Amino acid sequence: MARKVAILGASGYTGAELVRLIATHEGLEIAALSADRKAGMEMAEVFPFLRHLTLPRLQKIDEIDFSGIDLCFCALPHATTQQVVSALPRTLRIVDLSADFRLRDPAEYAKWYGQPHTAVDLQKEAVYGLTEFYRADIAKARLVAGTGCNAATGQYALRPLISKGCIDLDDILIDLKAGVSGAGRSLKENLLHAELSGGTHSYSAGGKHRHLGEFDQEFSKIAGRPVHVQFTPHLLPMNRGILATVYVKGDPKVVHETLATAYETEPFLKVLPFGALPSTRDIAGSNFCHIGVTGDRIPGRAIIIAVLDNLTKGSSGQAIQNANLMLGLPETQGLMLAPVFP
């Protein structure tokens, strides 16, 4: 019998992506959907592409009866999330997709998000949701904090290399290219089609992007010493997909071998043959992450390129992967959908 889930914040892109994926997931059933300002509406009015599904009407959070709910996906904005999750039943399993529980250190949270954390106990309780590296903890967690989509991409490229110590930890550079759905369904001038299509620009350049907080926390933890990477994201005229070009100092063949070995049995992480590099087109709409490695003409430098779909493996697919673990379902259930190309 399918487990009952609620989705809070169903009117955003990650909420809709959760519904899309759960629609063909035989182990999960959507029992409640919330959207504060759109409460009372049908999901099909907010997202007509979900018109074919029979779904509960959108509610306000406090109208939801959580008594029969096995797990709650929380896809709300950061800051709001802390308040909402604090008020949810303490017995409810939660997969949070916001930034609120990703950082363990309240000071780091305050630094990157510009305000103190108001639910420090929950922040401590939360397990970081990068599935492949926190499986056991996630399986028994009550609250899992989904990672940033950029943060996930960079970590898939780098974690095994830092663990193994095969690259220079003081000279890691992530130049990232991101599709626009990562910015959400927000009404900003620079997200308009007329402004965005046909061009590109960087944003939060020079070490200002909040996902650096996750990189710092995770890479330093693995290395056992502070690791600070360079990270510059760029916005591209595409809807889905992230491509991270990661420049490191280390032996390219060792880098490739390390990643290939680390991910050998991973169902969603595919390391390409040495020298082959991936495209975002090949993972769009799916939970897969493709990773390629090549050397530079300058000896001792390697380039790792990782691609994933920000809405799937970067957030909602990851969330379901974590939910599967938390509910004792097969980890890949509902997530083996092939990418959509062209």
Next chain:
Amino acid sequence: MARKVAILGASGYTGAELVRLIATHEGLEIAALSADRKAGMEMAEVFPFLRHLTLPRLQKIDEIDFSGIDLCFCALPHATTQQVVSALPRTLRIVDLSADFRLRDPAEYAKWYGQPHTAVDLQKEAVYGLTEFYRADIAKARLVAGTGCNAATGQYALRPLISKGCIDLDDILIDLKAGVSGAGRSLKENLLHAELSGGTHSYSAGGKHRHLGEFDQEFSKIAGRPVHVQFTPHLLPMNRGILATVYVKGDPKVVHETLATAYETEPFLKVLPFGALPSTRDIAGSNFCHIGVTGDRIPGRAIIIAVLDNLTKGSSGQAIQNANLMLGLPETQGLMLAPVFP
């Protein structure tokens, strides 16, 4: 136990779409893939987005052992198809995605395709593959001819209206907007990104498009008299999707009621409330067709807008729907994937 299928012409977009859909179809298993010029290659070399699947290596058609194959999808170019299908075992069930078996009348074939048909017996045997209107015949057919993607869109908008006689048969106009994947993976200058993106143009205007052969055949058959529609397609800078704006003379409310009633129980055809009109964004990557109807300010004129994904409901999804019927599987099996948005 899953039925074994072969896909001939797996290196084109419709072939790849068949693989994508079958990847999560529990009743079908891909036993053979052909691609003449790419024989010997892995599918993942031709379509890296299918990298996560374990698939048979591409073969030449005559290398395939059809003895264990339950059904063969044929996604080859027209004309070639006639020859290939003629040479296949007579006992093999076939769903053809080309234009070769869509028209019943050899003279019509010769007129629209510029050459005589070389397999007239097969042409007669074939059942037209517009599932919702030929279900019983398809279920018992050996050879099913998949429809043109534009032809399917126009017919979903019009067939019930012609059957019921509620519109003027001499004044039907289909202005169609099509995404570029319908043109296939062919190297033509006008299909280059630099040429196509950011603009639009009509093609085959004025009654030259080959799918008119299907419209003529089907509409005349339903009406019991010749029906010739106007049909002008336009190429749009989008990859998937067809939107047909159909202008008819008839009572808009009756038109809407007729379509809503006709498709009431159809799993893939969704008629929107009167006045609501669909978007191609809401069906991309899925087997759904959304249909809307509104009136014009001029009394007695109705506008029907139908949208579907040319690669899915317009060809490969339709092909699997038909294969399901032919193999005694549930008609919707493997086809309930939600559209991908954004």
Next chain:
Amino acid sequence: MARKVAILGASGYTGAELVRLIATHEGLEIAALSADRKAGMEMAEVFPFLRHLTLPRLQKIDEIDFSGIDLCFCALPHATTQQVVSALPRTLRIVDLSADFRLRDPAEYAKWYGQPHTAVDLQKEAVYGLTEFYRADIAKARLVAGTGCNAATGQYALRPLISKGCIDLDDILIDLKAGVSGAGRSLKENLLHAELSGGTHSYSAGGKHRHLGEFDQEFSKIAGRPVHVQFTPHLLPMNRGILATVYVKGDPKVVHETLATAYETEPFLKVLPFGALPSTRDIAGSNFCHIGVTGDRIPGRAIIIAVLDNLTKGSSGQAIQNANLMLGLPETQGLMLAPVFP
């Protein structure tokens, strides 16, 4: 010596397009720019693509000294425009780009724009700005009302045919495809890149689009009897360009000959050889309108396709063409920029 112009509403796309065109127009000089909410900013902050130009700082309208201004372009929202223009010096020449002075009949204005006109005397005074058909009046006008961009496209396809009486006036259908910049720089969900790219939908279908007011006024005036066309616009994932597919009943060769003759000496209107049809790619960024005609397979039906750039020939280019006439400059001055392709 260059004539001094002011641009009111310089922070929108049509305002920016005026600046772009005037930048290389040797007969005009920008003396003042207004943008109410952005007053005090530099134009380069609002539109960084104009960074290379030396321009006056943005002001509020009432801060502008109009005493040295030869002509004022008004690119403000409708309704606001009436108030602003009423308050401008009565001696100032004005080219208005809003909808406020396009319709001669206050009742028609009220019907299409949902509120009574508050400057009926100006409405009467204004000359309709479709340059090629109102040249003499425009040259001596004080107030010229720029046309709707869709309205311009449809009229270029149809006016000579209605004048000549060579088509059925009761069965004219305009199916229009429009790029997104026509919707302006407004923060609407459906204009986001993530929502718009990769798909298409109709809007204001069934006779609800406001540009129908212009069609009705102009076509009825030419015909000397009421003419009501069908008009359904569609939004396309492209930034610039309109393609109007116009279906009429009439002899295709006569239709072509009529248009070719009418526009023979027009510098910006290019009628293609019979059977050749235009693409929006070929006029983007320019003041040209390309028009093609073909016949349908059904005798007595013709298809006219007209394309233009909504921001240029459809609004700001047209405005400058009119301003040139009003100021006694060569009509084509500053407007012979070639389209940008690819």
Next chain:
Amino acid sequence: MARKVAILGASGYTGAELVRLIATHEGLEIAALSADRKAGMEMAEVFPFLRHLTLPRLQKIDEIDFSGIDLCFCALPHATTQQVVSALPRTLRIVDLSADFRLRDPAEYAKWYGQPHTAVDLQKEAVYGLTEFYRADIAKARLVAGTGCNAATGQYALRPLISKGCIDLDDILIDLKAGVSGAGRSLKENLLHAELSGGTHSYSAGGKHRHLGEFDQEFSKIAGRPVHVQFTPHLLPMNRGILATVYVKGDPKVVHETLATAYETEPFLKVLPFGALPSTRDIAGSNFCHIGVTGDRIPGRAIIIAVLDNLTKGSSGQAIQNANLMLGLPETQGLMLAPVFP
């Protein structure tokens, strides 16, 4: 009186861009156009967006009478170019847009282009066409070699820094994002709209891109020692524009100051205020290059972002800028067209 120019290779994008720009250049007149396989056709048949111009018919090169030609633009493929230029009159001034005369060292040419140079004397004679750095030489040159479009972008970001010695020469990294028109009008599968739109991938990664030959030659020459940069380009779903993100080790403020000072009087190179970063949208269709500098959170690291339009400042605009110098015309003549946005 306008100088007469010929354009060899007018059927490609750079050829068409030359025509577009010359169309409003009052000092140049197109006297001949060549296109080998399309000889005999009108330019408007090959590029309908140039329909409004009166242009000479396309010819084969050997049909052109060069006696009255003041300057010849050569926009042919590399390798072919050597042969063609060798056969042109020795007195003819030539601006070449191919790769054939960019590298001074025949061995370097052979290394990057895979074959020996067959016109070594011309290779020696040619002046490298990066206008701002070779003005005097270009003004008196007979043969100018236009730069690679990527090579131009990277050099604008880096040359003054290398000259001044304010960055670490052994750790320069260029991560470049390029629009598709740089790949030309060539029929390649990966350039199809269906393949390219909506995604991104790297190409020639790891030090394989031919423009590295230019970087090596120029940077080493300036530095007086070998300088080898890392350079990884990515293909983006946009038609025009290059964005180079350049990572260096050096003081960000010094980097900014050095660039700002170096380009202070340059008409086409605009250095933004410190911390402001440019977008390709703001230079599309123009001859401008916008450059921004910011620091990283890691002290001693700077990020320079340079954007230009590959078809304009990156090739055809640059070519005209050089031709202006060679012909004694004002350097900026015909090149002050504003970018096109949106």
